[in-house]
Amino acid sequence: MKPNSTHKSHVTTLSPYQYLGGxxxxxxxxxxxxxxxxxxxxxxxxxxxxxxxxxxxxxxxxxxxxxxxxxxxxxxxxxxxxNEGEAFPHMVTSDTEVTSSVLTLPYYQLKSGRLTTLPALSFDPILLKQAAIDPLLLMALQTSTTTLIIDKSDNLPISGSYLISIDNLMSINDIQRLPANQLVLHYGQSSIAIAQDDIKIIGKIILSIDHV
Known part of the structure; x- marks a missing residue:
């Protein structure tokens, strides 16, 4: 009995491409x-x-x-x-770029209270699948042990960790709201109470990714 040849595969010759170099x-x-x-x-x-x-x-x-x-x-x-097509086809043109499989965010490092720009950070957007947040409102911040994803649209301090600015110097702090627009800022083992108007909230930390 002859084998069924209905689904026989056909080998196609693939010519080499003219790749760019150097x-x-x-x-x-x-x-x-x-x-x-x-x-x-x-x-x-x-x-x-x-x-x-x-x-x-x-x-x-x-x-x-x-x-x-x-x-x-x-x-x-x-x-x-x-050298064909676009570098990032189907991407949103913005500081934050999104494809179906990659989320690319502006990436910074905090040094002496100032943000230093790093090469853009890309990762799988599945990490944010539970957060209904516009990716264009996100930024990433590198620390010594983690990468923090910050939602810049969440700038009303209630409770949590935030990127803040005091006297034009930035820091990451845990904040707890008190009555009368007062806030408690935690600095390591210490805490201070300040008025909300004394600080500027850059955004809230929504995700922390440990460095491997």
Whole structure:
């Protein structure tokens, strides 16, 4: 009895693509990661600095780095490696960008009361599936041990952890509301009572992601 050939598969020859290499790719990576120097790529991807120079001199296509960038940021491989289409197709044009599988937020580090800009943070929006929040109102803040997701629309202090500004210097503090528009700010083991008008609420922390 002959085997059923109804669902026989057909092998199709796939011609090679003309991939970009060298600075054509690294320039795109720098753009996506919001960095100015080619050698900064070595720090971000934890590779020797000489590797980036080798890509340039040999017009090498860094496929593994491209895939890593795609998985982390959602950047289109077709745009990155073939210069076709858009870097982030179907994204919302804003500081905060959303695709069906990646949420990209403006990312900061708090140093001496000031926000320092970091490369944008991308993660799976499933982490916020329980929060009915417009992603365009979110920001991310790096601390020494965690990454905090902050809802900038929640700027009326009731109870919780908030990013606040006092005398134009920012900090993360636990806050508890008291009667007559008074607030209790917790500083480590200490607490003080202040008037609500004495501080500015930047946003409320809605998610804390521990660093691995």
């Amino acid at each position: 600075k054509a790719v690294t320039s795109k990576l720098c753009s996506v990661l919001d960095i100015d120097e080619y050698q900064d790529l070595a720090d971000i991807f934890n590779i020797p600095r000489g590797t980036v120079s080798t890509w340039h001199s040999r017009e090498t296509t860094p496929f593994e780095i491209a895939i890593r960038s795609h998985l982390a940021t959602g950047v289109s491989l077709r745009w990155l490696l073939l």
